[in-house]
Amino acid sequence: MLTIALVDRIGSGLWASVSVLYFTYVSGLSVTQVGTLVATAGAIGIAGAPLGGRIADRFPLTRVLLAVQLLRALASLALLTTNHYALLLAFSAVGSLGDRAASVLTRLYATRVAGADRVRYQAVHRTIANVGWALGGLAAAAALALGTTTAYQWLLAGDALSFLASALLTLRCGEPPSASRIVATSKTPAPATKPASTNPLRDRCFVGLVGWVWVV
Template structure:
């Protein structure tokens, strides 16, 4: 299990803010769509269209706000994103038509993407010698918070009244406001002075953009458990429906318990590329097992699916650890927010396009689609180490480390960086 509390005071403040934030996120992820369809009575098609529009809007926000966090102070910018998210979420109460809903959900989703980019410089500044490991700790905290939020949302769905759904929205907004308030306890991070060169330097870093694209393809795996497996269970497998909740529970427990441990050995970009490769193989195996569950007896289907979920979750741990490492290690310190905002584009595209791709391949096409999806994950994992090596050869220098435009010495020739003491 990860340590209950991080080592330093600032890390504890960030973790506390993240925990409160993700309790609110758990409320919305579990019952947000139901609020708009059951309480506001918007057609499901309109809700899906509005969420798709919000997803595309959020893609561009992270880069711009990440740069603001670098140049104007990450704590203040991150707090502002949480305040905007609070106001936008509270606005759900007044979203009684399609366009008001689109406006509110675009603001909330955009603020969420902006917040992830703005938080990155804080993680790097206060994360010690190994901010990637602190990021892994935050992912465990995130899963705990979302699980608690999901439990509260379950009560709302069970009651099912308009008042209960409105309480869910209010509780969601309060959680984001409380998350912003906790940040008052965090010492501010000084802005990074502007440097000569292009303003959108991250968008000109082709190796980093390639890694972003590869991570986006790999990030489709997050939708396997929440979109593909539930539909597969309903349409193709003779297994009890409670298995949908069982798969999510197994995944959540393993992530909470093992994400920090899985990240300990991923301590360099090369190790990050290798973690991507291992995760691709794990996803190929899990997709194959899921495909084999179709038409199998109930006991065999349950065994195959639960084994697939465990293997998939191991791959998820490696994928997350690899992403934490390469996204931080290959980003120059003076542009952390901007680079991490760009890296978030991959996950944003997976969030927007992943469900449709999985449904088309794995549900509509059926068993062959699972093998195609697994092969796509495996090939992406094989390409990641090559992309990492390219990015290392062309990694931009931080100010003061050498002449502008000079390529950084490959890590193999540099002195190793000391690691954070393991808890």
């Protein structure tokens, strides 16, 4: 999974460095259109995290992550097929959903596999992810020196290929144990009843903090 994180973030670094330039110079969008596209896709993508977590509770985690990686690859490749604003917005939103879902799924994998060492695992994962972003950014900077439409398109294609490679690597990962998907038998003691979770919306400090972050 750490190798997947490296490959994934290299591709993300390629695209993040040139996405605005791609939409401006290749797709021919205005500054206002690009800003609206990025903001809207990002807002829609927020739903990817809880959606990915819910699906992973019902289906094998590695299979869900595999599907998400393929979805991200298709969304990136689809951007190469059109310059129509509505389609670019739709494909970007799908890609953003996949990005958020993949992020929470990799963290969930770490929690299930590493157990008590999950904090250390996540720290290593974050370090490797940052290295991937840096490598992708350096590669994008070299391509930006060319400043051609073809260079921008190849960077987007590289992003899609990184997701395909991540999907292939995911096939080699074992399925981590999941407490929510363990079948109980007659010999298995019933789990202790958990206390009802506190509604975060009743926490004034939490609501105030979220509101402040949203405004900022």
